[in-house]
Amino acid sequence: MIQHIDVHAVLQESVSGIYTDLVTRPTGRVVRECIERAMATATETVAVARIDFTRVGCIDYSCADEIVAKLLRSRPSVLVLMGISDGHREAIEPVLAGHRLAVLIERPDGTLEAVGAPDAAAALLDELVARRLAVRTPGGTLALTLA
């Protein structure tokens, strides 16, 4: 199954009902721990966790590291980020590249893109296809096989 996690809702419930920005390490830590708990308590086997950043304002480098990089390192399931703006990418990409990690971003049209360290990004896409979690579309892009 695909588990959907709304980061904005997690932020509002766990840290602040006022702010929409993912800034500071303490905030990132609390949000990541909530996401990890949600993943750990899923009733079905989670093949893909879709982490939705819609309605999240700014992400700083500390939160990108604390949330995305650390979730990838623990690797509970395949992570797919959605609702990612250019500003979010500006924080996430260099942080992942520094760790030699990569993550999948699901574009609004449903196609996937791997961002981060180039080697890790290529390996991630190959792994997705090998595990049949994604297929190549006629346009040459990748999309998730699970709904």
Next chain:
Amino acid sequence: MTRLVEVPAQFDDRSFDQFASAFAAATKDGERLLFDAHAAEWASPYGLVGLLAAGQAARGAGAGSAGSAERPLLTAPTQADVLTYWTRAGFFREGAELFEIHGKVPRLRSAEESDVLLPVTPVRAAEDVHAVVSNIQQRASAILASELGLDPKATMGFAMALSEACQNIVEHAGTGGWVAVQAYHWRRKLAKRVVVIAVADAGVGFRHSLEPTQSKRFGTRWGDAAALEAALIQGVSRFRDPGRGQGLAGIRRYLARWDGKIAIRSGTARIAIVPQWDDDVPLKEGLPAFPGAQVLIIIPEQGSTKR
């Protein structure tokens, strides 16, 4: 006895060492300090947050030979427009807690609609960083796009840089500090509009913060300059977590993209990433000692900034 610390008439990053020298000399014997700003003609955000850091340090040291916690004295600027600006910039709101202020301070609210994008704001905890980032985005967006010619997408990067600069206080200073953001016409080198972020604290400073993890690596070279180099150039952190040290690296990337400048002063050294349009030096050592860390970030109006 009271020791005098003269506030430079033009108080900014260039005259800060003169101020630091006077501060270092005056604090030698633990007497109460008098910061004399009556002749001040102009102060940059860097000057204002630096003056607050000096007040914090003087108060923290328990100024007074008997070890009393007497607040240092501050004579306010006498020029009406200077006084009004310091008030609008939020200086006296913060300074009232630190200094015994002498002089007539106008009752004004800090700026709502002006070039002061963020009045002098205290940063003590992560919650303060949230507030700063939230407050700045809407106001900075218009200035960055319309006046500095930055891509509107750059606003989020600006907020990220601001957040990381503030987090240095929360994570490393061991005390609170202040941040201020202002847009102004920078005549010194550019004759262009700039946005300036100034952050200052009177905490432990970079050398002390990094000493447990970095001093052995540098050996006899270890000191304030080496600590600043380690933090800004090499991206090291006092934390062993491999993800640490991202903040200053991220600020550098943002500034490289927009031809901006960063300078950090801590202890007796100052390091800078100097763009082509500026003639600052990359590293200064042997400066008058000043507690904590002071960060200056300048983002210029885009287009023809190369000298």
